[in-house]
Amino acid sequence: MTIQKIEELNTILEEADCLINAEQLDSAIDKIANQITKDYGDKLPIVICVMNGGLIPTAALLEKLQFPLELDYVHATRYGMELEGQVELKWHSYPQSDFKDRHILVMDDIFDQGHTLKAIVEWFKENGAKTVSCATTVNKLHDRKVEMTPEYVGAEVEDRFLFGYGMDYKGYFRNLKGIYAVKGT
Structure with missing residues (x-):
């Protein structure tokens, strides 16, 4: 089975x-x-990595931010290892930092439909964050979005099934230094 999966x-x-x-x-x-x-640069923010997809882009971003900040993470997903998102957000891990009255920057891999990111942003706001902004490596172009837009977007991409640079294909390929679209999608 392993050889077949690799192929x-x-x-x-x-x-x-x-x-x-x-x-x-x-x-x-x-x-x-x-x-x-x-x-x-002058706000002492907490950068929140959205696991697992946000790991690679958050690490790359942190290397470029040369000012004082804290780092924490959340693990919340609608996908798991599936190709399509579920309706309900599943929380695996909440942040450990005291973020009340703090500036929060949430970093994720992709802004697709936005359900996960919107729910995370709302959770921080409801639980006492002073401000909450979000950043994503890519914004997928289509009209099925929630009513919000990340404040920081690296690039825009067409509406296809993507993987690489944090995004996965059935749990694989998050490690690739490139963003790829599955053939035929």
Whole structure:
């Protein structure tokens, strides 16, 4: 079964279209970091990584932010290892930091429909954060979004099934330094 799974995954990657390469990702993160530095450089924010997808882009972003900040994470998902999101948000881990009356910057991999990110932002607001903003590596272009928009977006991409740079295909490929679209999507 392992050999068959590896072959299946390698085929998915070989046939995928690279929508954003490593150089373009670096530029996208630079763009976000410059904007965030202007807005948060004097605020002692808490950067919240949305696990698991936000891990790679958050790490890249943190290397570019040269001002005092704290780091924490949440793990909340509508997807799990599925290809389509469920209605209800499932919380696996809440932040450990005392964020009451603090400036919060939530970092995630993608703004797709926005249900997960909107629920996380609302949770922080309802639980005492002073301000809450969000950043995503990519914004997927379509008209099925919730009524919110991330304040910081690195790049916009077409409406296809994406993986790489934090986003997964059935739990795999989060590690790729590129954003890919599954063939035929």
